[in-house]
Amino acid sequence: xxxxxxxxxxxxxxxxxxxxxxxxxxxxxxxxxxxxxxxxxxxxxxxxxxxxxxxxxxxxxxxxxxxxxxxxxxxxxxxxxxxxxxxxxxxxxxxxxxxxxxxxxxxxxxxxxxxxxxxxxxxxxxxxxxxxxxxxxxxxxxxxxxxxxxxxxxxxxxxxxxxxxxxxxxxxxxxxxxxxxxxxxxxxxxxxxxxxxxxxxxxxxxxxxxxxxxxxxxxxxxxxxxxxxxxxxxxxxxxxxxxxxxxxxxxxxxxxxxxxxxxxxxxxxxxxxxxxxxxxxxxxxxxxxxxxxxxxxxxxxxxxxxxxxxxxxxxxxxxxxxxxxxxxxxxxxxxxxxxxxxxxxxxxxxxxxxxxxxxxxxxxxxxxxxxxxxxxxxxxxxxxxxxxxxxxxxxxxxxxxxxx
Numbered sequence: 001x002x003x004x005x006x007x008x009x010x011x012x013x014x015x016x017x018x019x020x021x022x023x024x025x026x027x028x029x030x031x032x033x034x035x036x037x038x039x040x041x042x043x044x045x046x047x048x049x050x051x052x053x054x055x056x057x058x059x060x061x062x063x064x065x066x067x068x069x070x071x072x073x074x075x076x077x078x079x080x081x082x083x084x085x086x087x088x089x090x091x092x093x094x095x096x097x098x099x100x101x102x103x104x105x106x107x108x109x110x111x112x113x114x115x116x117x118x119x120x121x122x123x124x125x126x127x128x129x130x131x132x133x134x135x136x137x138x139x140x141x142x143x144x145x146x147x148x149x150x151x152x153x154x155x156x157x158x159x160x161x162x163x164x165x166x167x168x169x170x171x172x173x174x175x176x177x178x179x180x181x182x183x184x185x186x187x188x189x190x191x192x193x194x195x196x197x198x199x200x201x202x203x204x205x206x207x208x209x210x211x212x213x214x215x216x217x218x219x220x221x222x223x224x225x226x227x228x229x230x231x232x233x234x235x236x237x238x239x240x241x242x243x244x245x246x247x248x249x250x251x252x253x254x255x256x257x258x259x260x261x262x263x264x265x266x267x268x269x270x271x272x273x274x275x276x277x278x279x280x281x282x283x284x285x286x287x288x289x290x291x292x293x294x295x296x297x298x299x300x301x302x303x304x305x306x307x308x309x310x311x312x313x314x315x316x317x318x319x320x321x322x323x324x325x326x327x328x329x330x331x332x333x334x335x336x337x338x339x340x341x342x343x344x345x346x347x348x349x350x351x352x353x354x355x356x357x358x359x360x361x362x363x364x365x366x367x368x369x370x371x372x373x374x375x376x377x378x379x380x381x382x383x384x385x386x387x388x389x390x391x392x393x394x395x396x397x398x399x400x401x402x403x404x
Contacts, residue, residue: 039401040362043098045071045091045383046392048080051103053087055080058203059383059392060117060371064164065131067376069093071383072106072117072135073392080389083143086113088135090165096375097394106135106168107159113140120206124216125246133161134247135168136201136220147197148229153183153190154199156222158247177250178241179224198225198236204265204317204371212272214296218243221264221276234282236262238289240297253297261289261303267318269352270328276300277318277332277353279311286338287311290353308356309347310338315369321348321380323399331402332356333370333382341368344384348402360402362395 046056055076062070070090077085088107091100107114118136125132135158142152155175159168175181180194199222206220219242225235238261240253260282266274276291288309292301309316309332316334323329329348336345336359344367347359362382370384381396 040395040397041098042393042395043100044391045100045394046073046075046089048390051075051089052077053089054078055389056089056392057385057389058115058117058369059385060119060204061373061381061383061394062119062121062133062205063373063375064133065121065123066164067094067096068164069097069373069375069381069394070119070133070165071100071392071394072119074115074117075103082115083113083140085111086115088114088117088137092165093394096377096379097381097396100394104165106165107137107157107171109139114138115140116201116203118201118203118206118220120208120218120220122208122216122218122246124208127246128162130162132246133165134206134218135159135161136206138199138201144198148225148232148235150183150195150197150228153181153186154179154197156199156201156241160247172247174250178220178222178252180226180252195227196224197227199223200262202265203263203315203369205319205373207266207268207274209268209272209274209296211268214244214272216244216246217296218247219266219274219297221266221278223262223264223278234260236260236281238262238264238276238278238291240264240266240276242297253293254300256289256291256300256303258289258291258303260284263315265316265318266297267320267330267353269320269330271352273352275318275330275353277306277309277316279313279315280305281313283313286313288316288334292353306356309334310336312337312339312341314341317370317372317382319372319374321374321399324378331372331380333362333372333384335367336361340366342366344370344382344386346372346380346382346397346402357402360397360404362397363393 053075058074060072075089180192180196181190182195183190202221238256264278344362345359366388368385
């Protein structure tokens with residue numbers, strides 16, 4: 001090839017780069033953007049009426065050590081009601097949420113209810129150097145109203161997986177350590193004077209503490225009611241349970257001092273403390289509630305009503321996130337409304353949850369429960385109930401979008 005042909009080739013390449021460079025995308029940017037090109041890519045994970053289930057609700061998601069995303073949900077066999085034949089299922093993504101594999105069964109409690117999935121990885125157990133996945137959940141054999149009347153018991157269980165959810169251990173019942181039921185007709189050991197009745201894990205992912213004195217602690221936010229029902233909206237009380245020995249034993253935290261607190265989530269702050277964010281079931285103020293703890297749930301500071309976190313009495317999700325520059329931040333997702341379950345929004349806090357940003361809207365229409373996760377590529381994902389509980393979708397976006 002002579003010199004003139006080489007020069008022509010170089011000129012052609014430079015012209016192509018100049019004309020095409022403006023449209024080139026990074027791998028993270030490829031895909032279908034949602035309306036308005038707002039920086040969010042979205043896929044449907046669970047669709048009502050598919051795989052033998054009429055309804056999917058209560059999403060939870062974690063990232064496996066190998067980078068897979070594991071999306072959990074309650075699979076409701078016959079309808080969208082909270083009670084009935086309810087299994088727990090999962091789907092897997094190996095490409096940062098762009099596509100999802102086949103439905104897998106995680107928990108089947110026969111014709112009764114297995115719900116409130118709270119998955120978390122234990123990454124500090126020397127017996128399992130590749131990590132072990134815990135899936136905490138609750139079972140029920142009666143409707144909530146009958147449970148609150150003392151006619152049945154909500155129990156607390158977990159299963160584990162050492163192959164990222166491909167197979168599961170036998171179920172372990174930890175009710176005696178994590179609850180206080182008074183139902184000796186169900187189990188003679190269930191004879192606690194506290195008489196806890198209604199019970200629910202978070203729902204959403206649980207937490208393993210990463211830093212400080214309590215590093216490695218498995219921490220699960222929860223709530224309960226105690227005694228005969230008085231005022232259904234104010235009977236709920238938030239609490240937590242935790243393990244410092246990789247699930248061998250569990251301890252209860254004190255209750256948080258707010259009548260009507262339930263459906264909680266927790267995240268680690270920049271100084272190694274924990275922030276506890278929960279729903280105000282009483283509805284006396286349509287805002288989220290927050291408690292703080294310096295000792296990972298062994299004691300609590302006062303509960304605050306968060307006026308910058310409006311909420312229609314619904315679940316929310318919270319995680320810690322480390323940007324490329326600066327200290328870690330907290331992220332929070334919920335239905336940003338005081339009247340309806342709609343307007344799913346993700347906010348950030350740069351002061352450990354003392355204040356929250358106005359946030360960015362993921363979806364302005366009907367949206368309810370959600371759960372946040374950080375992907376291997378550093379993007380953020382949120383698994384959420386969409387379109388009036390018709391489906392559960394997964395949206396992903398870069399942190400820089402939240403900074404706008």
